[in-house]
Amino acid sequence: MSLINHHLTDALLMAYSAGTLPEAFSLVVATHISMCDECRARAGSFDSVGGQLLDSASGEALSDDALAATLRLIGGAAPEPRAPSTRRAPSTFPLPLQDYVGGDVDAVRWKRLGGGVRQMILPSSSDASVRLLYIPGGAAVPDHGHRGTELTLVLQGAFRDETDRFGVGDIEVATEDLEHKPVAEPGVACICLAATDAPLKFNSMIPRMLQPLFRI
Amino acid sequence: MNITGKTDAQGALGAYSATHHVCVRVPGKVQLTKKDESASPQWAAEILAIRDRQDQVAFARLFQHFAPRIKGFLMKSGTPADVAEDCAQEVMATVWRKAALFDPSRASASTWIFTIARNKRIDVVRRERRPEPEDLPWGPEAETDQEDALALEQENERLSKAISALPEKQRNLIQRAYFGDLSHRELAEETGLPLGTIKSRIRLALDRLRHEMK
Numbered sequence: 001m002s003l004i005n006h007h008l009t010d011a012l013l014m015a016y017s018a019g020t021l022p023e024a025f026s027l028v029v030a031t032h033i034s035m036c037d038e039c040r041a042r043a044g045s046f047d048s049v050g051g052q053l054l055d056s057a058s059g060e061a062l063s064d065d066a067l068a069a070t071l072r073l074i075g076g077a078a079p080e081p082r083a084p085s086t087r088r089a090p091s092t093f094p095l096p097l098q099d100y101v102g103g104d105v106d107a108v109r110w111k112r113l114g115g116g117v118r119q120m121i122l123p124s125s126s127d128a129s130v131r132l133l134y135i136p137g138g139a140a141v142p143d144h145g146h147r148g149t150e151l152t153l154v155l156q157g158a159f160r161d162e163t164d165r166f167g168v169g170d171i172e173v174a175t176e177d178l179e180h181k182p183v184a185e186p187g188v189a190c191i192c193l194a195a196t197d198a199p200l201k202f203n204s205m206i207p208r209m210l211q212p213l214f215r216i
Numbered sequence: 217m218n219i220t221g222k223t224d225a226q227g228a229l230g231a232y233s234a235t236h237h238v239c240v241r242v243p244g245k246v247q248l249t250k251k252d253e254s255a256s257p258q259w260a261a262e263i264l265a266i267r268d269r270q271d272q273v274a275f276a277r278l279f280q281h282f283a284p285r286i287k288g289f290l291m292k293s294g295t296p297a298d299v300a301e302d303c304a305q306e307v308m309a310t311v312w313r314k315a316a317l318f319d320p321s322r323a324s325a326s327t328w329i330f331t332i333a334r335n336k337r338i339d340v341v342r343r344e345r346r347p348e349p350e351d352l353p354w355g356p357e358a359e360t361d362q363e364d365a366l367a368l369e370q371e372n373e374r375l376s377k378a379i380s381a382l383p384e385k386q387r388n389l390i391q392r393a394y395f396g397d398l399s400h401r402e403l404a405e406e407t408g409l410p411l412g413t414i415k416s417r418i419r420l421a422l423d424r425l426r427h428e429m430k
Contacts, residue, residue: 010411015400018393019334023344025400030347040349041421044323045375045414050334051327052376053394059284060291062301067279071272073309079267082316095350125344149401175404 006170008032008039012151017046022128024195027100028151028171031193034094035169092156097193100124101132105156105191108132115139128197135159135184135192148198150174152182157190159183259325260318260365267315275312282326283308286333292395295341303340307333321364321424324372352428364424371417378413386410 008016008029015021016029033040063069091098092105100122101107110118110132118134128148135141137157151173158167161180166172174180184190262278265271283304290300310332318328338346379387386408392398403409 009404010409011400011404011406014393014409015398015403017334018396019338019342019346020393020396020398021400023347027347030349033349037425038422040352041425042418043349044327044421045417047331048324048327048372048375048417049379049390049414050330050394051324052372052379053391054282054285054289054330054333055326056376056380057285057288057292060288060297060300062283062287062304066283066301066305067276070279070283070305070308071275073305074312077313078270079315080313096347099347125342149404 003167004036004038004169006164006166006172007036008042008171009173010042012173013039013042013046014049017043017050022125022195022197024122024124024128024130025149025151025197027096027122027124027130028153028193028195030096031094031155032153032169032171034096092191097155100130108134110134117141124195128195130193130195133190133192133194135182135190137184137189138186139184141182147176148196150194150196153193155191155193157188158185159190159192160185260320260369263311263315263318263325263328264320266312267318275308278311278325279308282311282329286329289330289333289395290337290341292391293337293341294396295337299340303333303336307336310336321361321368324369327372352425364427367420368424371420375413375417378410382410382413 012021012025012029016026021029029043033043093101098104098107101120108120110120112118116136116139120132122130122132124130132155133141135157141159151171152166153171154166154168156168158165158170159182160166161172161182163172163178163180165185166182259278259281262271262274265274266278286304286307287297287300290303291297295303307329311329314332318325323331335346338344379390382390389398389406389408390410393403398406
């Protein structure tokens with residue numbers, strides 16, 4: 001695992017732990033945590049905050065037969081045995097992402113966006129969208145700003161923009177303030193998982209016209 | 217830890233002996249020694265008793281403590297009472313079915329049950345999928361390190377005290393985040409997040425992960 005320099009924010013981790021993020025963002029967060037020990041530890045700690053809140057919460061009385069009803073749900077079945085752990089072959093995509101793609105990087109059904117850039121939109125709830133982006137080495141993603149929040153997680157290669165360099169495992173959290181022009185580093189193509197809760201604002205005419213067509 | 221709730225549970229179960237779970241000894245399995253009545257490792261011991269012996273009395277005790285809290289938690293998140301009741305029962309049924317996945321060195325009982333309740337809310341109330349991180353590969357032993365489990369419990373006790381000692385405004389902020397009243401964007405704009413309270417918990421969890429992966 002390469003060294004990860006750009007991590008999730010506390011706000012995103014807390015919202016993921018609380019279960020209030022849009023599905024598209026949760027996918028990016030879960031994929032980053034799969035690659036990043038530090039954010040895994042932070043996420044676990046936010047979960048423990050939730051556990052403490054649950055433990056100290058005032059309860060609501062249940063119906064008299066609630067325990068009996070729950071035992072009926074269980075139906076006398078023994079707890080499920082834990083599946084034996086298997087070390088799986090190394091892959092470009094962590095498992096949560098593979099669930100959405102239907103496999104690793106070779107299973108992606110890319111659609112061309114022009115300039116060698118490709119994308120695949122992944123299914124998610126409608127409050128945000130998430131896609132895979134393929135940017136050939138040295139190529140640029142069209143210059144754009146943001147109306148909402150955009151998360152970009154690098155899965156292969158690297159890109160640079162006005163703020164820094166982002167390599168495998170790094171996540172960029174962009175808000176309204178950031179106008180940026182990400183450029184893939186020369187060499188291997190850069191593959192990113194990107195989610196946004198608002199349409200991107202493109203700064204030139206052609207991408208703007210194409211926007212409804214490509215749903216970006 | 218709510219002492220009243222626990223006393224109710226013991227009363228409801230009559231003959232159940234409070235000393236029953238002071239030390240769980242199963243050859244080759246984790247042992248959790250409970251030092252005093254108010255420490256929470258007992259809930260972990262109950263889950264392990266379900267895993268190892270299908271212990272229905274242990275399940276009843278867990279149910280008495282957690283089911284009303286799950287229902288309350290879901291209602292505070294805007295779930296109608298009847299849906300919250302059904303969800304609380306389903307969450308507790310999941311606690312039974314998935315007891316073998318519980319690892320007290322990774323999460324306390326209340327944390328683990330919180331994550332099940334949260335996922336139930338996303339599934340039933342929001343009708344969405346919840347992408348989960350890839351699980352770490354289990355070590356060759358796949359057994360809990362008791363020292364880690366106790367360290368985690370102590371850290372969670374500290375976290376619990378730190379949260380209850382927070383000024384009203386900050387505690388309120390955390391509650392609103394977890395009950396779904398604050399979006400991630402609103403959270404990002406809040407500067408009053410009392411994150412110092414979880415810093416040592418994070419360090420411990422990271423040490424544990426690095427130890428596990430080496």
